[in-house]
Each structure stands twice: as structure tokens, then as C-alpha cells.
Amino acid sequence: MNDLPLADLDAFSAVARERSFRAAAKKRGVSASSLSEALRRLEAKLDVRLLNRTTRSVTPTEAGMRLLERLQPALGEIAGALDQVNELRDSPAGTLKLNVPSVVACEILPSIVGRFLRANPAVSLEVTAEDGFVDVLAAGFDAGIRYEERVERDMIAIPIGPRQQRYVTAASPAYLARHGVPHHPHDLLEHACIRHRFASGVGLGWEFGDGEAAITITPPAIVTANAVDLEIAAAIEGLGIIRTFEEFLAPHLTSGRLVTILDPWVTTFSGPFLYYASRRHMPAPLRAFVDFLKAEQRSRLP
Incomplete structure (x- = not known):
């Protein structure tokens, strides 16, 4: 068993951790088929199945779990040894x-x-x-x-x-002309808003702080997305009010396509x-x- 290729063991470890050939391949910058072939060679050498594969999932077998538990520390030690050698180069690689x-x-x-x-x-x-x-x-x-x-x-x-960033609230001039300008965070409950949802499906409330008080609201959403470009485009189109990092909105605030509102309630954070x-x-x-x-x-x- 001493002739097991290190690359095949590393490929098995990557797939077993990710529980997916595709995800492991993406992180390693290789094809899923190359990882599958490495697994086939390793299982043939060991004469034991290491992964259970279905069209929906990849899970380690009992033998695969035992190998993974022993393999991960060893691969970490090898990576550490190589990094120590790397530190002796004129420049890191x-x-x-x-x-x-x-x-x-x-x-x-x-x-x-x-x-x-x-x-x-x-x-x-x-x-x-x-x-x-x-x-x-x-x-x-x-x-x-x-x-x-x-x-x-x-x-x-x-x-x-930057050591300080800000969350700002903004809308297009056309939206504000049609619906009026909110003067307090609670006013947003009467407006159409554009909200961000994380890829996990979680959508957070909007937090406001004026230096003395903090308010969290969950405004009604006319658009909910996990794509900031779409959210900003919706705000520019006058569909609703957006609240996000100031950096995302800066060019549109400069051009006048969006204007900030609720400026006393800007949230500043590290x-x-x-x-x-x-x-x-x-x-x-x-x-x-x-x-x-x-x-x-x-x-x-x-």
C-alpha cells in the first residue's frame, strides 16, 4: 500500500470534505472527471469502496470516514512542511x-x-x-x-x-416625487422597498441608528434579491427605496440617479x-x- 499516489489521496480528501465532486473540482480548479478518475484508482488499489455515490449525493463509507479522519492531519502536516520550505524562497509561491x-x-x-x-x-x-x-x-x-x-x-x-463604512438609504428622484420623502425609519413601512436576501435565504431587517437610538424595521418589499446590481437597478428605475453599503451607491449618488434620504439615520460601522x-x-x-x-x-x- 506504500505506492498510493499522494495526489489521489488528496483528491479523495477534497471530495469527501465537500460531499460533492463538482464542488471539490471548483475549489481545486480541476475537472470533476479528473477527481472521479483519481477516486476510481484509489478504490481499485485499496480494493474497498470509499464513497457512496448517487445522482444526488456523495457520502463517505465507513472505510472512507476512517481514512479521512487519519488522512486530514497527515495532509495538513505535509502542507505545513511544504510551506516551511516555501518560506526559504526569495519570494513566496x-x-x-x-x-x-x-x-x-x-x-x-x-x-x-x-x-x-x-x-x-x-x-x-x-x-x-x-x-x-x-x-x-x-x-x-x-x-x-x-x-x-x-x-x-x-x-x-x-x-x-477602510476603517469606517456606512449604510445609507436612497431612492430615485422620480420615486420620491411620486410617493413623498420619508423623514423617519418608521415611515418606510408605508413605502415600497428593495431588500437584500442572502443566498442562504435569510433576509435581515433594516437597522437604523442616529447616535442615540437604534431602530430595526422590516419594511414591505417590492423587490427581494440576492443580487446587488439588480437591487440598485430597481431603485434607479424608481421601483422603491434601497438601503445598502454607501460604496455600492456612490456613482449613482454622484450622477443624481439616486439621492440619499434619512441622512440623520445613517448607520456607521467599522x-x-x-x-x-x-x-x-x-x-x-x-x-x-x-x-x-x-x-x-x-x-x-x-
């Missing part, structure tokens, strides 16, 4: 895998990615944008970016991007954080990214 909210992918990372990759030409970047909270390590990511209230307490967190697990051997691409962010922070100090 490898892939940095990040899980980030959509607002970070659209509005914050673009100004950072170019500078980081030019400074680290042997590093490549994989970014998955999703607004739900995930266990970044279990999902195969090196690190995540989230806002402070969503960062797990046992993680290391460092600031990334910017996002890069977070990652505390461990002795950090992957070289992640170490390079952390060092890059810290250097940028120092350069902005007076």
Missing part, C-alpha cells in the same frame, strides 16, 4: 484562497489585489465571494474577510480596507477584517498577504 463578502470583492479588494500580486509575482489568488458566514478552514480557504461581529473569537483578525487561524506554520502566500497588509497600515500612520 503558491495560491492564496480567500472567502469574502460581495461588497469586499467589489469595492475593497480591487484596489489591493494589484499591488499585492505585483509585489509577490509567484503567488496566485483565488477569491470566493459569498455573504454567509462559513468555516474557512473546513471549507478549504486560507483566510476569510468579514465584519467584526461575524469574526470568530478564536481567530486572528487584522484590519483590511470596516472589515482579514481573519485566519492561529497556527505555527502559516501558508507562505497567506503570510505574504498579512505582511503586505501590515506594511500598508504602517505606511498610512502619521
